Amino acid sequence: EAGVVQSPRYKIIEKKQPVAFWCNPISGHNTLYWYLQNLGQGPELLIRYENEEAVDDSQLPKDRFSAERLKGVDSTLKIQPAELGDSAVYLCASSLVEGREQYFGPGTRLTVT
């Protein structure tokens, strides 16, 4: 069975440019998470979806970040405009239902210059 797929794996952009990350969760997993991870820190939740509904986006900086999960499967996370401080690894994870074991994709390493 395929795991969580993310693309791109690496992205380098200049500040003020837009960027988008894509995630395809494990088939049948209703819950999808986007995390941000800085070096030496644990992942920090940005947004959680139950099917196509965003049920927890309290940590998402809504002035520049947006996300969507059309049809309750794939998801896209966007940053516009990017700032230097957004440089981090963006991880997508999915679980069968909320509160159960999560499985992570390989992440997108973003560098904003």
Next chain:
Amino acid sequence: RKEVEQDPGPFNVPEGATVAFNCTYSNSASQSFFWYRQDCRKEPKLLMSVYSSGNEDGRFTAQLNRASQYISLLIRDSKLSDSATYLCVVNSGDMRFGAGTRLTVKP
């Protein structure tokens, strides 16, 4: 105070040693608990869930102490391949990760 706290380490141990990590959490209503391992520049991978009665998977033992609000991970007979960062995860309505404890097992 952070919701989930771990000793950052690093823990440097010889092969064959037994090592234990603790993780404390602040929300007494937390419902589920996990340990993940993360290798350098890789994604976190599920190591084991933590059950109320404690659970064991080979050389790894996880325990939960709800009264004191901590979970622990014990690794017996450490292998070189156990070198990684170990992340504690607590679900209290949303998943909260600790910052991780770094383990290096040396020959």
